[in-house]
Amino acid sequence: MLLPTLIFFFINSYLPMVGIYYAFTQFDFNTSLFNAQFVGLQNFQFLWQSGTLTKLTLNTVGYNAAFILLGNTMAIAFAIMLNELRTRWFKRLAQSVMFLPYFVSFVILSVIVYNLFNYESGFLNTMLQQLGSEPVDVYNKPWVWIFLIIFFYLWKNLGYSTVIYLAAIVGINEEYYEAAKMDGANIWQRVWYITVPMLKSTFIVLLLFALGSIMKGQFDLFYQLIGNNGMLYNTTDILDTYVYRSLKVTFDVGMATAAGVYQSLFGFVLIMTVNYIIRKINDEYALF
Numbered sequence: 001m002l003l004p005t006l007i008f009f010f011i012n013s014y015l016p017m018v019g020i021y022y023a024f025t026q027f028d029f030n031t032s033l034f035n036a037q038f039v040g041l042q043n044f045q046f047l048w049q050s051g052t053l054t055k056l057t058l059n060t061v062g063y064n065a066a067f068i069l070l071g072n073t074m075a076i077a078f079a080i081m082l083n084e085l086r087t088r089w090f091k092r093l094a095q096s097v098m099f100l101p102y103f104v105s106f107v108i109l110s111v112i113v114y115n116l117f118n119y120e121s122g123f124l125n126t127m128l129q130q131l132g133s134e135p136v137d138v139y140n141k142p143w144v145w146i147f148l149i150i151f152f153y154l155w156k157n158l159g160y161s162t163v164i165y166l167a168a169i170v171g172i173n174e175e176y177y178e179a180a181k182m183d184g185a186n187i188w189q190r191v192w193y194i195t196v197p198m199l200k201s202t203f204i205v206l207l208l209f210a211l212g213s214i215m216k217g218q219f220d221l222f223y224q225l226i227g228n229n230g231m232l233y234n235t236t237d238i239l240d241t242y243v244y245r246s247l248k249v250t251f252d253v254g255m256a257t258a259a260g261v262y263q264s265l266f267g268f269v270l271i272m273t274v275n276y277i278i279r280k281i282n283d284e285y286a287l288f
Contacts, residue, residue: 023261027253036254043258052242057215057266060238064214066150067157072203074154075161080191082162083169095166098159109152110224117148142235145226149236153221161206168202169195204278204285212271215239215263239263 023043025036047053078098085091104112116123117138125135138144172195180190217238226236228245243259279286 019257020261022253023257025254039254043252043254044262046246046255047259047262052237055234056237056239056242059236060215060217060240063149063217063238064210067153067218068207068210068214070150071154071157071161072206074158075165076196076199076203078158078162079165079169080195082166083195084187084191095159095163098162100159101156102160104156106220106224109156109221110227113148113152113225139229140231142232145232145236149221149225152225153218156221164206165199165202168199172198201285205287208271208275208278208287211274212267214270215266217241219244 021034022036024038024040026039026042027036082091082094085094114122117125119125119135119137119139122138124138128135138148176194176198177190180194185193217240219238219240222236222238222241223244226232226241239259239262243256247256275286275288
């Protein structure tokens, strides 16, 4: 039964690792796959000499850190609240409403955001003008988009994360709660001393999985919301969008692969470090 899974990961995860070779070559579409000119670390100079690698790295890691920490914290809170609901129809309705945004494509999300914040006819400025206030040019305020991007990411993905934690809560043995009730524990004490500790292992596993791709930003989210608005690049540009804009004309396979290698090595070192720290604290929660 494991064979299909092993074949899947071999074809889609391990076999493509051979492509790392292209990060050190000047790929030419007129030659064979492994007959490209070897150029050493020349492709990596594209990242170092751009002068923006530090900013791109900080933006990418910063946004993903906010996505991971806020997303998991809010998902745990909402999962606990949903689990404590006793009205079954309302519980199902709340789950469906929360999960629905996950199926909204980023293209549709960009249309929604544009119609909300468009300077001339957006919903926000229309309401402000009707109230007698001056319109606000949101697309010319870079700092605002730090919060908007985080908000819309959480809006879109919170329902999915909540379902994962809700499934973990459902799997907790009810005898723990019954024993706590017999000892006089109220609902807050049961949540804090039983539910939250029981979710620790799920949180750590999801955290480690997320850290492995912390340098791979949500390209669809950033590109669809920001597009080619240069006014917002300073606070919203991540490595994926920068590489895409830089290489979409030349379509340089070597430089794009070099950027991917940088992202993968960064994530590999980070997840190994965090896993080592967790194993030292409590090896039961470590991935390996």
